[in-house]
Amino acid sequence: xxxxxxxxxxxxxxxxxxxxxKKITLEDVQQLGAFHQKSISGLQSMxxxxxxxxxxxxxxxxxxxxxxxKKAGVVFDLNTVEDAPxxxxxxxxxxxxxxxxxxxxxxxRLYRHxxxxxxxxxxxxTQELKELSSKGKQELASFSPDGERVAFxxxxxxxxxxxxxxxxxxxxxxxxxxxxxNGKPDWVYEEEFSFNKAFAWSPDSKFIGYIxxxxxxxxxxxxxxxxxxxxxxxxxxxxxSPYVYRYPKAGEKNSTVSVHVYxxxxxxxxxxxxxxxxxxxxxxxxxxxxxxxxAVFRLxxxxxxxxxxxxxxxxGDSRPFFTEKNDxxxxxxxxxxxxxxxxxxYFVVNSERNGFSHLYLYDRQGxxxxxxxxxxxxVTDFYGFDSKRKIFYYQAAKESPMKRxxxxxxxxxKKAGxxxxxxxxxxxxxxGDFRYYINYFTDLNTPNFITLNDYKGEQIRVLEDNAGxxxxxxxxxxxxxxxxxFKNSEGTDLNGWMIKPTNFDKSKKYxxxxxxxxxxxxxxxxxxxxxxxxxxxxxxxxxxxxxxxRGTAARGEDFRKVTYMQLGKNESNDQIDAAxxxxxxxxxxxxxxxxxxxxxxxxxTTLCMGKGDGVFKAGIAVAPVTNWRFYDSVYTERFMRTPNxxxxxxxDNSPLSYAQNVKGRLLIIHGSADDNVHYQNTMEYTEKxxxxxxxxxxxxxxxRNHSIYGGNTRLHLYQRMTNFLIDQLK
Numbered sequence: 001x002x003x004x005x006x007x008x009x010x011x012x013x014x015x016x017x018x019x020x021x022k023k024i025t026l027e028d029v030q031q032l033g034a035f036h037q038k039s040i041s042g043l044q045s046m047x048x049x050x051x052x053x054x055x056x057x058x059x060x061x062x063x064x065x066x067x068x069x070k071k072a073g074v075v076f077d078l079n080t081v082e083d084a085p086x087x088x089x090x091x092x093x094x095x096x097x098x099x100x101x102x103x104x105x106x107x108x109r110l111y112r113h114x115x116x117x118x119x120x121x122x123x124x125x126t127q128e129l130k131e132l133s134s135k136g137k138q139e140l141a142s143f144s145p146d147g148e149r150v151a152f153x154x155x156x157x158x159x160x161x162x163x164x165x166x167x168x169x170x171x172x173x174x175x176x177x178x179x180x181x182n183g184k185p186d187w188v189y190e191e192e193f194s195f196n197k198a199f200a201w202s203p204d205s206k207f208i209g210y211i212x213x214x215x216x217x218x219x220x221x222x223x224x225x226x227x228x229x230x231x232x233x234x235x236x237x238x239x240x241s242p243y244v245y246r247y248p249k250a251g252e253k254n255s256t257v258s259v260h261v262y263x264x265x266x267x268x269x270x271x272x273x274x275x276x277x278x279x280x281x282x283x284x285x286x287x288x289x290x291x292x293x294x295a296v297f298r299l300x301x302x303x304x305x306x307x308x309x310x311x312x313x314x315x316g317d318s319r320p321f322f323t324e325k326n327d328x329x330x331x332x333x334x335x336x337x338x339x340x341x342x343x344x345x346y347f348v349v350n351s352e353r354n355g356f357s358h359l360y361l362y363d364r365q366g367x368x369x370x371x372x373x374x375x376x377x378x379v380t381d382f383y384g385f386d387s388k389r390k391i392f393y394y395q396a397a398k399e400s401p402m403k404r405x406x407x408x409x410x411x412x413x414k415k416a417g418x419x420x421x422x423x424x425x426x427x428x429x430x431x432g433d434f435r436y437y438i439n440y441f442t443d444l445n446t447p448n449f450i451t452l453n454d455y456k457g458e459q460i461r462v463l464e465d466n467a468g469x470x471x472x473x474x475x476x477x478x479x480x481x482x483x484x485x486f487k488n489s490e491g492t493d494l495n496g497w498m499i500k501p502t503n504f505d506k507s508k509k510y511x512x513x514x515x516x517x518x519x520x521x522x523x524x525x526x527x528x529x530x531x532x533x534x535x536x537x538x539x540x541x542x543x544x545x546x547x548x549x550r551g552t553a554a555r556g557e558d559f560r561k562v563t564y565m566q567l568g569k570n571e572s573n574d575q576i577d578a579a580x581x582x583x584x585x586x587x588x589x590x591x592x593x594x595x596x597x598x599x600x601x602x603x604x605t606t607l608c609m610g611k612g613d614g615v616f617k618a619g620i621a622v623a624p625v626t627n628w629r630f631y632d633s634v635y636t637e638r639f640m641r642t643p644n645x646x647x648x649x650x651x652d653n654s655p656l657s658y659a660q661n662v663k664g665r666l667l668i669i670h671g672s673a674d675d676n677v678h679y680q681n682t683m684e685y686t687e688k689x690x691x692x693x694x695x696x697x698x699x700x701x702x703x704r705n706h707s708i709y710g711g712n713t714r715l716h717l718y719q720r721m722t723n724f725l726i727d728q729l730k
Contacts, residue, residue, distance in 0.1 A: 022475045024536045026722065030715045034472070035531040037448045038464050040438060047098055049433030058088035061101065066436045066452065069461055076101055076122055081129050086120060095147035099124050100163070102132070102141055102150065111187060111675065113196035114139065121150065121163060132161055133168060139184060140197045144205040149264070151183075151199060151208055158183040158199060158210060160264065171208065171262050171269070178220065178246055181213040186255050188248055189213070191676065192634035193283040194332065204291040207313045208262045209272075211282050213255040218246040223673050226702050243673070250629055250636040250650075251643045257282045259296050261313045270316035274298060274309070281634070284335045289344040295321070297338075303329045303638045308338070322366050324351060328564045329638050331521075333357060337382040348372070348392070350382060352557045359394060361411075372409055378554050380404060381427070386434035389455065391415070393430060393437075399423070401554035402483065402495060403527045406439065419457035422449075425528045438463065442528045444481050444497075477502045478531060479538040488550075488577040495525045496547035496578065499538040504587075511592035511729035512543045512582055518571040519600035520639055521560050523553040533718055540722075541730065545582060549574030565646055567628060567639050568653035572607045579608075579615045592729040594664075596620035596721070599677055599706065602668075603655065606685060609666050610658025618728035620721050622669045623677045623706055626685035627654040630678060659688035667697040667724045669717065671704030697724065 028034035043052045051063050051072055059078035064071055076092075078084055091104035101122040107115045119132040119141040132141060132150060138159075141152040150161045156175025161168050172182040183199040190196050199210035224240040248254045259272040259282055274280070274296070281299040288295065288310075296309040296318060308322040324330055337350035337359070346369065349360050357379045359372040372392055373379055381395035383406075390411040395404050406428045409416040420426035424443030431437065434455055441449045447466040451459050479502045485495050501510055515534060517524050525548040534544040549571040551563035563570055575595060583590035595616050597605045602624025609619040628636045628650050629643050643650050651657055666689075670682040679700075689696050699720055701708050708717055 021477045024476060024478070024531070024539055026533075026536060026715060026718055029532050029536055030718050035469065037442075037469060037529070038466050039440070039448050040450050040463050043429075043438070044092075044094070045430075045432040047094075047096070047432060049431050049435045052431065053094075055089075055092060058090065061092055066431060067460065069452070069463075076124070078129075081122075084129060085131060086118075089120070093141075093143065095143040096145050097147055100143065100147050102143065103129075104141075106137070108137070111190055113190055113194070114184065117141075119150075119152070123163070130166075133159070135168070140199070142197070142199075142201065144201050144264075145203055146205040148205065151201065153183045153199075156181045156184075158208070158262075160208070169267065171210075172212070178244065179214075179216050181215065181255075183210045185211070186213045186215050186218070187245060187675070188254070188632045188634050189281075189283065192632060192638075193281070193335070195284070198285070200285045200287060200294070202287050202291040202294070202313065203289060206264055206291070207294075208264070209285045209287070209294045209311075209313070210260055210262065211285065212258045212260060214257075215246040215255040217253045218248050218255055219252050220244050221247040221678065223675065223679070225673060245675070247675075247678075248633040250631060250633055250640065252633060254279070254281075254301075254633055259285065259311070261294065261311065261316065263313070270313065272296060272309075272311045272316045273318045284338075286338070286340070289340055289342055295338075295340075297335060299330070301637065302641060303634075306330050306334060322347075322349070322362070324349065326352065328561045331357065333382075339382075339384070341385055342387045348382070348385070350379060355557050357557075359392065370413065373407075376556065378556065380554060383428055383430055383437075384434070385411075386455065388433065391434070391455070393419075393428065393434070395427065397554040400527075401523075402525055406437075419453070421457065421459075423527075425526060436460070444483075444527055444529060447529045473531070477539060478535055479504070483525070483527075486578070486581045488574050490573075492550060492574075494547055494549060494574060494578065496545060497525050498546075499534055499544040500587075501538050501541050501543065506587050509587060509589040510541060510543045511589050511725075512545055512579075512594070513537055513725060513729075514545050514547070514575065514579060514582075514593065514595040515601075516546055516549070516575060516595070516597050516604060517599070517601040518549050518551065518575065518597065518604045520551050520563060520567070521553045522548075522600070524548055525552075533722075537722070537725070540726070542725070543582075543588065545578070547575065547578040549578075564639060565641065565649045566653055567636075567649070568603065568607050571604055572611055572653075575604060575608050576612050576615055579612065583615070592617050594618040594620070594725060594729055596622070597624075598622040600625065602677075606655035606666070606668070607653065607658060609664060610655055610661045612663070613661075614663040617664045618666070618725065619664060620667045620669070620724065622717075623671065623674055623708070624655070624668065624681060624685070625677050626681040627651070627656050629654075630681050630684070655685055656688050659685060659694065660692035662689065662692075662694045662696075665695070665697065665724075665728050667699070667721065669699045669701070669708070669720075671701045671706065671708045673703045674706045676706040 045052050053063050056062050061076040063073045063075050086105050089103040089105045093102040103120045104117045106118045109115050116137040122129050138152040138154050158171040174180045175182050185198050223243045225243050226240045227237050261270045279301045284297040286295045293310040298307045304326050306324045309318040310321045311318040333350045340347045361369040377398040379394050379396050383393040391408050393408050404425045406420040406426050422441050427440040428437045439451050450464040479499050481497050481499045524546050579593050582588045602621035605619045605621040606624050670679050
């Protein structure tokens with residue numbers, strides 16, 4: 001009887017083990033979202049700081065208590081609106097007093113941040129839902145601070161709708177496609193300065209400051225759109241249709257920008273004085289809390305000096321207020337981390353002046369009061385200032401460049417400390433009055449663990465623990481990720497992670513895929529959880545490795561800016577060194593190492609394949625830059641200056657210059673409608689390969705942009721890459 005029971009237990013144990021050895025499929029990671037982490041997004045803190053709101057079912061805005069999480073009421077319910085003109089909405093925005101709500105519907109994406117939409121205004125006092133405008137789709141609809149008006153952009157012009165009288169006033173009249181843009185950025189500003197609204201209401205609702213872009217001298221770029229699934233081409237179209245837009249490549253003419261202030265009452269516009277130099281950028285406008293002045297951020301073309309000008313809205317006169325300089329370039333973080341404190345007596349800047357990103361406090365006369373954060377670490381996010389408790393909150397990589405913590409420091413310097421309690425990657429989103437914050441935690445072994453905390457860091461409750469995902473993971477055979485580091489050929493420590501095959505046997509040798517991005521101030525080697533294509537490949541017998549080379553984030557200014565004037569040189573050297581290091585490991589098949597990457601990572605792949613002297617047996621480059629002369633002015637010149645100033649930097653580190661040296665097999669992939677990294681990059685590079693007699697593989701995705709997705713596209717793409725790796729390495 002005991003023997004029978006033992007046999008039964010062994011049988012059940014084996015059965016359970018087999019059930020637990022479920023394998024990851026490509027469909028799981030590319031179509032089904034089988035390992036998608038639940039998160040908390042779309043929450044909006046209510047003005048009182050006690051409640052937050054959330055969009056539910058596409059037709060309700062529900063209010064919840066921060067303190068206990070209980071439902072406190074329904075702020076808006078579309079189902080209760082009689083003869084409602086819409087059935088659902090995807091976004092919403094409150095007026096400052098929360099009596100009105102802008103509802104966003106029928107969104108059509110334009111570029112990375114921008115979209116057109118139909119907006120509706122709900123008035124909770126009159127219980128009326130009205131269309132914002134019936135004259136065409138709008139962009140960037142925004143309440144005035146007093147809630148009496150809404151400003152928006154349509155057809156490159158700014159309009160103001162009076163909600164009291166229902167009238168629509170046109171602020172600008174010269175807007176025209178591919179010529180003049182008012183109130184929203186051109187393509188390169190949106191992509192590289194990370195914003196999509198180029199107008200700002202004054203706090204007293206009396207003025208609108210806006211940027212005007214004259215892009216008539218910016219060279220045009222044409223992309224051919226094929227029938228495929230393109231909505232503008234009919235089924236029987238015999239000819240493709242060109243899509244034309246303005247795109248300034250490195251060294252080419254940018255939009256000429258000007259700044260203006262429109263007064264609501266008089267309907268007059270003042271031109272703001274910007275100085276004599278016209279080859280400049282205006283990447284931000286910000287009003288002072290008292291509405292007496294508008295701060296205009298003027299950045300020189302080389303991007304190593306930002307001047308903050310204070311403009312008088314009544315006259316347009318401006319005066320220099322603050323200047324930030326850098327020997328190489330001013331970090332983009334400066335733009336959004338520059339804030340005026342609510343009392344208007346101080347402002348905060350993020351500067352790299354001591355070799356690391358840190359926060360500094362200034363008075364309104366422009367004199368430094370003190371350094372708020374200090375040490376050999378980078379502040380990686382600035383959350384803001386609690387005006388009641390006089391506390392600043394920020395995120396930093398203080399304990400390790402691969403981790404993130406949430407910290408605080410007081411205005412008087414007497415209080416400082418860490419709010420986050422778990423070691424890994426922590427990110428905070430604070431309520432409007434900083435009374436509460438939501439902490440997003442993850443590490444290599446923990447999916448999103450999201451908690452609500454008070455301002456002291458005390459956990460109030462768990463919002464999401466991804467317990468369901470953890471239960472699902474128990475059903476799969478998933479290889480673990482671990483960190484490692486090594487020294488490159490110049491003695492610099494580099495960080496990496498590695499995923500070894502499931503059922504790893506140290507006596508065997510495995511092929512390796514190196515995945516990387518490698519771009520300036522980016523970071524892939526971070527203590528966070530994921531299960532994706534990398535785990536699928538590990539399951540199929542590959543070792544997957546990622547190394548962050550020099551030039552990446554969270555290790556100080558000198559480390560991330562070592563690539564200045566020579567993008568690609570140090571990064572590719574480091575990736576080649578990483579491959580050579582891996583060849584020394586006893587369980588690595590040194591003759592079967594591949595490298596792949598997307599965008600900057602594709603640039604890195606093509607460069608490494610040309611410089612690696614055969615260390616890589618194969619490579620996959622998706623949407624690669626193949627010469628920085630082909631890329632946009634703002635991003636490229638920030639790190640390289642113009643081609644005229646730095647011709648060797650552009651050409652000495654261009655994959656075009658190494659095409660004849662490519663050893664191993666290369667798969668190059670691009671979307672034919674990539675508005676960011678143009679298909680031109682791949683065409684010019686592959687022609688170099690052809691003329692050099694280098695065989696390669698190629699895949700082009702019709703009408704797909706830089707992200708290459710839609711329909712069956714992503715699954716097809718990853719199946720193609722998987723098959724290529726198996727063919728080349730196994």
